[in-house]
Amino acid sequence: MRNLWKYTGPIFDAHTHIRSIETTSKMIAIEDEHGVSKQIGIVHDEEGFKKTKEQYPSRFVFAKYLSLSDIAQYNVEPVLDEISELLDQGYSMAKTWFGPRWRDFIENVPRDFRINHPNLYPIYEALEDNDIPLIIHVSDPDTYYLSQYRDSEKYGFKDDHLRELENVLSRYNKLRVQIPHLGAQPEIHRLSHLSGWLDKYPNVVLDTASSRWMARELSKDTKKAREFMITYSDRVLFGTDVFGGRGEREYYSGRYLAQRILWETDERNTPLPIPDADTVKTGGTFINGLDLPLDVLRKLYWENADRIYSALS
Ligand SMILES: [Zn+2]
Numbered sequence: 001m002r003n004l005w006k007y008t009g010p011i012f013d014a015h016t017h018i019r020s021i022e023t024t025s026k027m028i029a030i031e032d033e034h035g036v037s038k039q040i041g042i043v044h045d046e047e048g049f050k051k052t053k054e055q056y057p058s059r060f061v062f063a064k065y066l067s068l069s070d071i072a073q074y075n076v077e078p079v080l081d082e083i084s085e086l087l088d089q090g091y092s093m094a095k096t097w098f099g100p101r102w103r104d105f106i107e108n109v110p111r112d113f114r115i116n117h118p119n120l121y122p123i124y125e126a127l128e129d130n131d132i133p134l135i136i137h138v139s140d141p142d143t144y145y146l147s148q149y150r151d152s153e154k155y156g157f158k159d160d161h162l163r164e165l166e167n168v169l170s171r172y173n174k175l176r177v178q179i180p181h182l183g184a185q186p187e188i189h190r191l192s193h194l195s196g197w198l199d200k201y202p203n204v205v206l207d208t209a210s211s212r213w214m215a216r217e218l219s220k221d222t223k224k225a226r227e228f229m230i231t232y233s234d235r236v237l238f239g240t241d242v243f244g245g246r247g248e249r250e251y252y253s254g255r256y257l258a259q260r261i262l263w264e265t266d267e268r269n270t271p272l273p274i275p276d277a278d279t280v281k282t283g284g285t286f287i288n289g290l291d292l293p294l295d296v297l298r299k300l301y302w303e304n305a306d307r308i309y310s311a312l313s
Contacts, residue, residue, distance in 0.1 A: 007297040012305035013039040015209035015239025021051035023245030063093040074119040092312035100155040116167040133176035139184035207239035211258040219288040265289035
């Protein structure tokens with residue numbers, strides 16, 4: 001039934017994760033079937049990074065995953081060292097991750113930790129001075145705050161997390177920032193706030209990583225979602241968040257399929273082709289397609305990421 005997609009050009013996946021070369025090669029083989037020919041690879045394995053770079057010389061823009069345990073303890077020096085070396089090592093970008101569950105893994109976090117604490121300013125300054133784009137993941141779906149992050153004493157509140165990030169954006173207005181997961185605000189009631197960010201901070205772009213989060217939330221009001229995607233069509237980059245070694249063929253394929261249905265079709269109530277733990281108890285997740293115009297799809301899948309990042313690879 002879906003043998004012809006509206007968009008038939010190449011895909012730049014602006015959010016993937018790299019581990020060993022074996023798992024990366026398997027991931028690439030499946031990506032190829034889905035038209036992905038360029039991607040940002042966030043590196044979690046040094047050895048895998050070196051081999052990937054050798055075997056796939058111009059496919060990747062590599063992002064260095066900055067040490068969370070150091071950042072979380074305001075241990076700035078080692079992070080500044082990482083930043084000063086990363087371009088020479090073959091990376092072009094940096095990535096930091098602050099999904100609130102980071103507090104489950106890191107010990108001795110200062111009580112006042114926040115990503116916009118003055119102790120961390122030198123990190124943002126170093127990235128800005130060296131014109132190294134930063135992918136910064138802050139916050140998580142609303143659904144998580146209602147379930148696994150109920151302990152707000154420990155995990156904090158979503159609006160506070162977003163405010164901290166906005167404070168960073170406003171301080172470093174030359175730092176090139178990519179905020180994954182549509183700025184962690186694909187929930188329909190958050191889109192107007194997100195529009196405000198894009199209007200105020202021209203240095204910010206978003207990616208669409210997490211097919212299930214995007215599909216679940218944007219499908220709830222296709223009119224508003226479609227309007228947002230068209231208005232900010234120069235600022236949103238296609239991304240999947242696929243992780244080398246995380247699963248088998250269906251894991252990868254399902255993620256591409258879910259987004260293609262969402263962005264390209266006018267289907268209604270199509271079951272999400274991947275599991276969604278957040279809705280198993282409430283009847284499941286269904287996709288309502290946004291049927292985006294072809295010129296918007298071209299920017300989303302390829303042109304935006306190509307314009308912003310291809311010179312870096
Ligand atoms: Zn990710």
